[in-house]
Amino acid sequence: MKKLINDPSNVVAESVAGFALAHADLVRVSNDPLFIVRADAPVRGKVGIVSGGGSGHEPLHGGFVGPGMLDAAVPGPVFTSPTPDPILAATKAVDGGAGVLHIVKNYTGDVLNFETAADLALMEDIDVRSVITNDDVAVKDSLYTAGRRGVAGTVLVEKIAGAAAERLDDLATVARIAEKVNSFVRSMGVALTPCVVPHAGEPSFILAEDEIEIGIGIHGEPGRERITMEPADAIVDRLLGPILEDLPFDSGDEVLLFVNGMGGTPQIELYILFRRAAEVLAERGITVTRSLVGNYTTSLDMQGASISVLKLDAELTTLWDAPVQTSALRWGK
Amino acid sequence: MKKLINDPSNVVAESVAGFALAHADLVRVSNDPLFIVRADAPVRGKVGIVSGGGSGHEPLHGGFVGPGMLDAAVPGPVFTSPTPDPILAATKAVDGGAGVLHIVKNYTGDVLNFETAADLALMEDIDVRSVITNDDVAVKDSLYTAGRRGVAGTVLVEKIAGAAAERLDDLATVARIAEKVNSFVRSMGVALTPCVVPHAGEPSFILAEDEIEIGIGIHGEPGRERITMEPADAIVDRLLGPILEDLPFDSGDEVLLFVNGMGGTPQIELYILFRRAAEVLAERGITVTRSLVGNYTTSLDMQGASISVLKLDAELTTLWDAPVQTSALRWGK
CATH class of the missing domain: 3.40.50.10440 (Dihydroxyacetone kinase; domain 1)
Structure with a gap:
């Protein structure tokens, strides 16, 4: 380690x-x-x-x-x-x-x-x-x-x-x-690698070189299934399907789309996920009116990401847009 | 990969x-x-x-x-x-x-x-x-x-x-x-792991399980030396020494201290580096008046970090504080 x-x-x-x-x-x-x-x-x-x-x-x-x-x-x-x-x-x-x-x-x-x-x-x-x-x-x-x-x-x-x-x-x-x-709001994540907890000093679980875990928890706890590595677009489809069916989200909805990195995945990959997720939502008649992309809820050095979709209305949109002054999220005065 | x-x-x-x-x-x-x-x-x-x-x-x-x-x-x-x-x-x-x-x-x-x-x-x-x-x-x-x-x-x-x-x-x-x-401004970085370029599909270089590279470039190109893994504080001292001697920075200086993640290192570790760097600067009579911590200049999924120190004067401080509205840096109105 x-x-x-x-x-x-x-x-x-x-x-x-x-x-x-x-x-x-x-x-x-x-x-x-x-x-x-x-x-x-x-x-x-x-x-x-x-x-x-x-x-x-x-x-x-x-x-x-x-x-x-x-x-x-x-x-x-x-x-x-x-x-x-x-x-x-x-x-x-x-x-x-x-x-x-x-x-x-x-x-x-x-x-x-x-x-x-x-x-x-x-x-x-x-x-x-x-x-x-x-x-x-x-x-x-x-x-x-x-x-x-x-x-x-x-x-x-x-x-x-x-x-x-x-x-x-x-x-x-x-x-x-x-x-x-x-x-x-509904979310689901994927892990490409485990994380290493400092005082444990070893990976929290083992994934094979070509294996990923769909539905991973943010402590590395088990998700839905382990599958063989797939292209990013196919992984997005696996995460978004259960998210959209659950609320459910419907044609005509306005949403905030949040692609969250697990800590070890570079930003260049997070935007590839965002692109596909926005495409799927558009196909379903769901409009992305707000977005967030980055490492906000991580799992130490885990490689992976999660997608969250939040249904917006006027009240939530106004509050989302309101000024915020924190080290990790900051906008407005 | x-x-x-x-x-x-x-x-x-x-x-x-x-x-x-x-x-x-x-x-x-x-x-x-x-x-x-x-x-x-x-x-x-x-x-x-x-x-x-x-x-x-x-x-x-x-x-x-x-x-x-x-x-x-x-x-x-x-x-x-x-x-x-x-x-x-x-x-x-x-x-x-x-x-x-x-x-x-x-x-x-x-x-x-x-x-x-x-x-x-x-x-x-x-x-x-x-x-x-x-x-x-x-x-x-x-x-x-x-x-x-x-x-x-x-x-x-x-x-x-x-x-x-x-x-x-x-x-x-x-x-x-x-x-x-x-x-x-002066900077220096360290790599714990190589990065993997997508079209290459394999690590850009090899580091042993207990080895790190001091002075790494942001494309994984060679730095100053490969050493056996050390505690974070010792690594900070190795990076800050050459930075501070180079300008040189002197007692009485006001500086911006920037701890930059290489992409695969979690934020919890970046702040450990910041803590030690701020301590060293304080010991030398250098005052940290502005700071920046996060993944801003990365090397794909490389684990590692760099430290940058910028000497500030009134002109630079005013311009640093001025409003900015970008996806990665945002403050002010």
């Missing part, structure tokens, strides 16, 4: 320290307990939004802390949920009196620990609501998960809910909008 | 097509000859800026086309210079009457083909100036290059010169500023 790290047990702490130095204009970091918080938190009268989970998916979630998106992110160890303690501390740090929304990817550890933290926060009179993301159509009841997994669609939930909070919508409204995004 | 591609000979065309679909708000694409141009080009009275070179370094250069940065990018085949024809066409497409600046990485093919295109443009009464970037301190007279190579520092040249052009500085001033950035 070759990685640009020092002691494997310090990977998260050192990376977050570097992140804090690079983005001191946007964030502050609490080291004990460990969480990343918007530099001006808490914002009085604004709903605070906290997300988090195991590390190894960067820029998710720390890269999305800043005005217009998250108020705090709680990074656990690599691929391991943070404990309730830092989640509670982050919740308190972002409470500006209007309550706090937890956005939690659907993995059993994350759900339990955020729930415990929410219960503790309620005992301190902080109003907490939780939204569980579960956009992955690949499998149900996977390793680490009861029900569907939360994957790259979580980025879209965080951006759009973040915009609602930023315009001072109340907690019930921000939670409703987050739920709506989650209910309108 | 597993890659998310279709026919290896269509990689660039299909990727650019996807890029055009994803970013239709920012760019237009000419397919024959192939170049990417800012959606509103030519901008009357503004110096046009054109860059380009072999593909495989994305987002460089297409990802930097848009207001505040490049007016056009000319992608050649993977790791192969574009011919003069598309460079000339791009130059004409962005000529708003104030002349055109070519920003060219110092590789023999790129330099020759941009020079030929500039000569042809001059014959059509377009005033063209060229700036050659050569920020890589690793080696002199490498494969493909006489003199030093142009690497990730090119992004900083493009951003800062782009801001000068956007505020309607004249051609001589924009060229002066681009030269100044190039003269103030």
Whole structure:
């Protein structure tokens, strides 16, 4: 294993320290307990939004802390949920009196620990609501998960809910909008290679030289099937089919098309996927009105990608377009 | 070789097509000859800026086309210079009457083909100036290059010169500023793994399981030395030493610190490098006032990174901070 790290047990702490130095204009970091918080938190009268989970998916979630998106992110160890303690501390740090929304990817550890933290926060009179993301159509009841997994669609939930909070919508409204995004987005991924967890030092699973895994999870957990390598267009068709049938998406829909890299796949390949996905959507009468392409929900150094499609309406489009100032997503003033 | 591609000979065309679909708000694409141009080009009275070179370094250069940065990018085949024809066409497409600046990485093919295109443009009464970037301190007279190579520092040249052009500085001033950035920036990289060029289908070189290459070029061309894998902090020290001695950077300097991923290295590792680099600079009395971390000048799927340090003054800082609206770099309004 070759990685640009020092002691494997310090990977998260050192990376977050570097992140804090690079983005001191946007964030502050609490080291004990460990969480990343918007530099001006808490914002009085604004709903605070906290997300988090195991590390190894960067820029998710720390890269999305800043005005217009998250108020705090709680990074656990690599691929391991943070404990309730830092989640509670982050919740308190972002409470500006209007309550706090937890956005939690659907993995059993994350759900339990955020729930415990929410219960503790309620005992301190902080109003907490939780939204569980579960956009992955690949499998149900996977390793680490009861029900569907939360994957790259979580980025879209965080951006759009973040915009609602930023315009001072109340907690019930921000939670409703987050739920709506989650209910309108579907995702599925593919792995060409496994990832290597630093403290494990070896691949999380094995794929043959000509083999890929369709429906991969973002921790390398099993997907739907292993198949022999195919051209990119055929792989896109395999991912998009189940996504489009699931909601279902219909002719006349307007959508945001999101091609997400798993960390080790170059951008030149992600745009080849985008091209085919846009073509398939056009054939079905679905119009791509917004797009996102890049490494946003990764699985360390895994080669692969996922596709997410979000059905847009006027409310979601307006909130997607609203300004955002984070290290990983930034537009508007 | 597993890659998310279709026919290896269509990689660039299909990727650019996807890029055009994803970013239709920012760019237009000419397919024959192939170049990417800012959606509103030519901008009357503004110096046009054109860059380009072999593909495989994305987002460089297409990802930097848009207001505040490049007016056009000319992608050649993977790791192969574009011919003069598309460079000339791009130059004409962005000529708003104030002349055109070519920003060219110092590789023999790129330099020759941009020079030929500039000569042809001059014959059509377009005033063209060229700036050659050569920020890589690793080696002199490498494969493909006489003199030093142009690497990730090119992004900083493009951003800062782009801001000068956007505020309607004249051609001589924009060229002066681009030269100044190039003269103030130094870079050096490391590879943990080779990259695989799609039409070759095999690694561009071989590194042993415990071996890394210090001073790697962005096409996988040889660096300074191959050494046994070391902790990240030691690798940063090996890269930063030659960078800091070269300008030289001195106590009291303000700098932009740029940690660039080569394409296959996860973000969690890039921030570990940033942390150590910032620490070393602080020890030497050098203040990091601006930062950039991410995959901006890549080498396909290579695992590795480079560090660039740019000495800032008031003029460069103001231009760095100016708004930019491209798919890969975006801030301000």
